[in-house]
Amino acid sequence: MTEPKLTVSGAAATLDYEIGRGREMKRNFARAGLAIAGAMALSGCINVSAPDEPIVIELNVNIRAEVLYRLAEDANNTIDENADIF
Amino acid sequence: MMTTFRNALIAAAAGAIAVTGFVAPAQAQRDPAYAAARANGTVGEQTDGYLGIVGTATPELQRMVNDINIRRRAVYAQKAQENNATLEQYAATAGCQAIARTEPGEKYQAPDGTWKTRTAAPPERLGNCP
Numbered sequence: 001m002t003e004p005k006l007t008v009s010g011a012a013a014t015l016d017y018e019i020g021r022g023r024e025m026k027r028n029f030a031r032a033g034l035a036i037a038g039a040m041a042l043s044g045c046i047n048v049s050a051p052d053e054p055i056v057i058e059l060n061v062n063i064r065a066e067v068l069y070r071l072a073e074d075a076n077n078t079i080d081e082n083a084d085i086f
Numbered sequence: 087m088m089t090t091f092r093n094a095l096i097a098a099a100a101g102a103i104a105v106t107g108f109v110a111p112a113q114a115q116r117d118p119a120y121a122a123a124r125a126n127g128t129v130g131e132q133t134d135g136y137l138g139i140v141g142t143a144t145p146e147l148q149r150m151v152n153d154i155n156i157r158r159r160a161v162y163a164q165k166a167q168e169n170n171a172t173l174e175q176y177a178a179t180a181g182c183q184a185i186a187r188t189e190p191g192e193k194y195q196a197p198d199g200t201w202k203t204r205t206a207a208p209p210e211r212l213g214n215c216p
Contacts, residue, residue: 068178072179074168075179082161083115083116084117086180
């Protein structure tokens with residue numbers, strides 16, 4: 001005797017019900033998403049006030065050696081000429 | 087008589103010009119507060135060509151350092167343009183030279199970013215400094 005088998009999976013019966021609920025859920029999610037998007041759009045405001053901490057820009061730039069050599073003599077003269085700030 | 091007087095006048099004028107020519111470089115000297123800060127190691131030469139504060143900053147010290155750095159930046163901007171370089175390139179070159187010129191006892195920034203005290207030995211500088 002063959003074992004009884006479901007010709008239609010049990011999921012099928014629940015699927016219709018989920019689809020029905022799914023539609024509502026999708027609508028609600030869409031509304032919620034719209035509300036969130038709206039809130040995010042509003043929260044992306046431009047901040048006019050200055051930050052409290054000083055703006056620190058760290059430039060770890062690697063200057064090429066040939067540039068350093070080329071400008072070395074002129075830089076030395078500049079330091080001589082502007083001895084009060086060097 | 088008039089020609090001798092005129093010749094004497096020309097000689098005196100030439101002498102005056104010669105004297106003033108030697109006087110001018112002495113005027114560009116460090117401000118005493120800046121010189122003192124360098125000597126006692128509260129300020130030091132950074133690798134980027136600007137002056138930095140070693141340790142805690144006081145408002146007065148910060149003001150002095152800012153003033154010097156603003157003036158340095160202006161000089162760098164002009165010189166960089168004359169030499170077809172970027173401001174950062176010229177400033178870094180000046181930093182290499184300024185660190186090389188530190189006196190023993192003064193502070194300078196080593197390539198790893200830490201403050202070092204200059205000794206009689208050559209300072210530790212970035213590998214590609216001339």
